[in-house]
Amino acid sequence: MVLGTLRVPSFRTRAVRDTLKKLRMATNVQCYLVEQDAAGLVHSGMALRSLDDLPPGDVLIRVAYSSLNYKDAMAATGHRGIVRRFPHVPGVDVAGTVVQSGAVGIAVGDTVIVTGFDQGASRWGGWAEYVRVPHDWIVPVPAGLTLRESMILGTAGFTAALCVDALQKHDVQPESGPVVVTGATGGVGSVAVAILAKLGYDVAAVTGKPSAAEYLTQLGAKRIVPRGEVDDKRDRALLSEVWAGAIDAVGGNILGTILRSLKHGGCVAACGLAGGNDLPVTVYPFILRAVTLAGIDASWCPRAARDQAWQRLATAWKPANLESMATFTTLAQIDPYIKDILAGRILGRVVVELHI
Ligand SMILES: NC(=O)c1ccc[n+]([C@@H]2O[C@H](COP(=O)([O-])OP(=O)(O)OC[C@H]3O[C@@H](n4cnc5c(N)ncnc54)[C@H](OP(=O)(O)O)[C@@H]3O)[C@@H](O)[C@H]2O)c1
Numbered sequence: 001m002v003l004g005t006l007r008v009p010s011f012r013t014r015a016v017r018d019t020l021k022k023l024r025m026a027t028n029v030q031c032y033l034v035e036q037d038a039a040g041l042v043h044s045g046m047a048l049r050s051l052d053d054l055p056p057g058d059v060l061i062r063v064a065y066s067s068l069n070y071k072d073a074m075a076a077t078g079h080r081g082i083v084r085r086f087p088h089v090p091g092v093d094v095a096g097t098v099v100q101s102g103a104v105g106i107a108v109g110d111t112v113i114v115t116g117f118d119q120g121a122s123r124w125g126g127w128a129e130y131v132r133v134p135h136d137w138i139v140p141v142p143a144g145l146t147l148r149e150s151m152i153l154g155t156a157g158f159t160a161a162l163c164v165d166a167l168q169k170h171d172v173q174p175e176s177g178p179v180v181v182t183g184a185t186g187g188v189g190s191v192a193v194a195i196l197a198k199l200g201y202d203v204a205a206v207t208g209k210p211s212a213a214e215y216l217t218q219l220g221a222k223r224i225v226p227r228g229e230v231d232d233k234r235d236r237a238l239l240s241e242v243w244a245g246a247i248d249a250v251g252g253n254i255l256g257t258i259l260r261s262l263k264h265g266g267c268v269a270a271c272g273l274a275g276g277n278d279l280p281v282t283v284y285p286f287i288l289r290a291v292t293l294a295g296i297d298a299s300w301c302p303r304a305a306r307d308q309a310w311q312r313l314a315t316a317w318k319p320a321n322l323e324s325m326a327t328f329t330t331l332a333q334i335d336p337y338i339k340d341i342l343a344g345r346i347l348g349r350v351v352v353e354l355h356i
Helices: 014-022 070-076 147-169 187-198 210-219 252-261 284-288 303-314 335-342
Strands: 028-036 042-050 059-068 093-101 111-115 130-133 179-181 203-207 223-226 243-248 262-270 292-295 326-330 349-353
Touching: 028 070, 059 070, 059 111, 059 147, 059 335, 070 335, 093 130, 093 147, 111 147, 147 187, 147 243, 147 262, 147 292, 147 303, 147 349, 179 187, 187 203, 187 210, 187 243, 187 349, 203 210, 210 223, 243 252, 252 262, 252 284
Parallel strands: 179 203, 179 243, 203 223, 243 262, 262 292, 326 349
Antiparallel strands: 028 042, 059 093, 059 130, 059 349, 093 111
8 A cells, every 4th residue: 555655565465474473473463342243232352353454554563551541431332433333443542662664764663652543543543462553643752751651641641731732822821820620630631730730830620529639639739629619500601710721621511611710811722521512601701801712632633743742741741740640451451441431430541551
């Protein structure tokens, strides 16, 4: 097949099979497979597939770590908003080592990160021992991050970085006033709290888990806000001005409440829908307080912004307490975590260990 101007080798040729043998790689791939039976019921669990079953691409990666994002949990249940075709392998995140490359500038042995694009959505993803991807999806692991740390961050951390960047671009500075993070104990929320605190912002963490106050304080939150306090059901176009900025992972009436509570010129970076996909709000916050609603899409983030976010996550924005927000598991033991993330019960990030 041809990708751009690159001629990409087929992985079905004898030469490639010989190379794989030389690399002492198995031609089988352990993966977490989601299938649908003739009655339409979805089944999922560990399975063995061939390397030939992997999607096309010019780079083959031996996966060291993947992770569990909300989107992966939806894919694992066969959610048709995510899974286009069965059988499917979830996993929007991958960190690992290149074992085959037909791309200029990407060599066997390079350690790399792949997050988003179609990975784990319309293509098989990172819940497998190997993934094959187009070279332009790949980010080299930046100096300052290990493979393990890059997947503690994963798509959630990358998204948090894009949200902080959006606030800065809209001139929300530490001296502008308090910044609120919703879904604060989740993956995006935890990393967002930690980055903002590191950069000197006055961070308020909204959570539905009162027992997580200590966890959030350790990440750097100055104030813990019970979820109900930012879920105003009154029919008022505007509320008291409280927040200079916000990072919202939950949507719905909570996003509507925050938009109505932003200070003049404030900005909310909206990235999620854990609480709902509607948005009950009038135009008044926009036309009377000049607030900005900045949309965040991590999956198709352009190259320059993608590289910049990972560079920042490896240096000035790297949370000091990464390990404290991580739980480690394996693909064979991931099912309870899938249930927990769908029920909003996860604290921080769940990292999946493969070839470590
Ligand atoms: N736009 C993008 O590119 C992008 C990228 C990554 C993720 N996302 C989206 O961002 C959201 C968060 O992702 P994540 O990986 O952080 O998920 P997560 O780890 O599951 O965290 C979501 C958090 O939201 C809160 N929450 C759950 N149910 C809620 C409800 N009914 N009402 C209000 N809050 C609720 C919980 O935190 P508390 O208990 O602390 O309140 C939960 O831990 C998801 O919707 C995900 O799909 C979007």
